[in-house]
Amino acid sequence: MSILLNPGPVNLSERVRQALLQPDLCHREPEFALLQNSIRRRLLEIYALPEDEWAAILLTGSGTAAMESMLTSLVPEDGKVLIIENGVYGERLSEIARIHRMEHVSLHHDWGEKIQTDRLMEILQSINNITHVAVVHHETTTGRLNDLAVIARLCRSYEIQLLVDGVSSFGAEAFNFTNWNISACAATANKCLHGVPGTSFVIVRRDALGKSNTTCHRTLYLDLPTYLKNQDANGTPYTQSVQTLYALAEALLEHEEEGGWQTRHQTYWRRMDIVRDGLQTLGIQPLMAREECSCVLNAFHLPDGMSYETLHDKLKEAGFVIYAGQGGLARSLFRISCMGAITEQDMQRFVNVMKSLLSNKIVLPR
Numbered sequence: 001m002s003i004l005l006n007p008g009p010v011n012l013s014e015r016v017r018q019a020l021l022q023p024d025l026c027h028r029e030p031e032f033a034l035l036q037n038s039i040r041r042r043l044l045e046i047y048a049l050p051e052d053e054w055a056a057i058l059l060t061g062s063g064t065a066a067m068e069s070m071l072t073s074l075v076p077e078d079g080k081v082l083i084i085e086n087g088v089y090g091e092r093l094s095e096i097a098r099i100h101r102m103e104h105v106s107l108h109h110d111w112g113e114k115i116q117t118d119r120l121m122e123i124l125q126s127i128n129n130i131t132h133v134a135v136v137h138h139e140t141t142t143g144r145l146n147d148l149a150v151i152a153r154l155c156r157s158y159e160i161q162l163l164v165d166g167v168s169s170f171g172a173e174a175f176n177f178t179n180w181n182i183s184a185c186a187a188t189a190n191k192c193l194h195g196v197p198g199t200s201f202v203i204v205r206r207d208a209l210g211k212s213n214t215t216c217h218r219t220l221y222l223d224l225p226t227y228l229k230n231q232d233a234n235g236t237p238y239t240q241s242v243q244t245l246y247a248l249a250e251a252l253l254e255h256e257e258e259g260g261w262q263t264r265h266q267t268y269w270r271r272m273d274i275v276r277d278g279l280q281t282l283g284i285q286p287l288m289a290r291e292e293c294s295c296v297l298n299a300f301h302l303p304d305g306m307s308y309e310t311l312h313d314k315l316k317e318a319g320f321v322i323y324a325g326q327g328g329l330a331r332s333l334f335r336i337s338c339m340g341a342i343t344e345q346d347m348q349r350f351v352n353v354m355k356s357l358l359s360n361k362i363v364l365p366r
Helices: 014-019 030-045 063-074 088-099 117-126 148-157 224-232 242-257 260-281 308-317 344-358
Strands: 054-060 081-085 104-108 132-136 161-165 182-188 199-205 297-301 333-337
Touching: 014 242, 030 054, 030 199, 030 242, 054 063, 054 224, 063 088, 063 161, 063 182, 063 199, 063 224, 081 088, 081 117, 088 104, 088 132, 088 161, 104 117, 117 148, 132 148, 148 161, 199 224, 199 242, 242 260, 260 297, 260 344, 308 333, 308 344
Parallel strands: 081 104, 081 132, 132 161, 161 182
Antiparallel strands: 054 199, 182 199, 297 333
């Protein structure tokens, strides 16, 4: 089995893998309602969110489905969203807004650039009808962890709601939902929570959705008010991926038993520090300083004279799967994530394999 160092899907623990083998279940039966309710409750418990104020809404789809449902359901017809871009996934939010013909403005930065809060403030001062700001928390294009606290303070001062793409940070990075004035956060099962692909979700402040008769219904399948109404009534509007929910339920139990997001955060950094320190001794530099990065993923410059394709293929022969840079970064960077059921020993072995590769030694398959 390969060690997946890509930012999802992740290596599964044996207990999560075994959860997929539970009995087949109809999504209209009371047993499914119990499963769904337990997951929704545990998702809120990760950041101690009260159920009377917040809801976890489950969707069958990838993290992008959660992003799209959040943006299209939370911004009303008479609203306007400012989307902050400093990577692929911020730009994806803008693409969602364009496709749905939502009134929006994009604050663009170069990929990996720190968000310029002075430019953000200028826009908020000059455009008085902005109702929402949408931003990616952890931009996996480069590994940058955007500073939500600073953005949130500006949003609060202008009474603007904050929508967060937490797809690759929920469950392992800090979230202060209340103080950061977050209205909704999109996330997924198969990254920091160590579930399997197929289920995503939106954590939403109940009063942010508003009354159903005043909410803009831009989509059928991704309409959050429809899901909330049905899931609160122990139902589901459409067929859910039952087996992936079994896996998510087990992964959430595992997450809690291991110490929650704080422990996962520390675990990821221990693994990532092995990689950062080890690669730097080999002359491979990280793209960003540690304090600018998420614990989930870091980007590194490719070794001199080695293409990504060569590095990827040699590492795959040795049992490791890495991730390429995106777009214009594809020929200069590779990315390493440390999520999933892997160990610090796996990360040290990865560093040792890299050392062998750079020493022109033969790397034998595992």
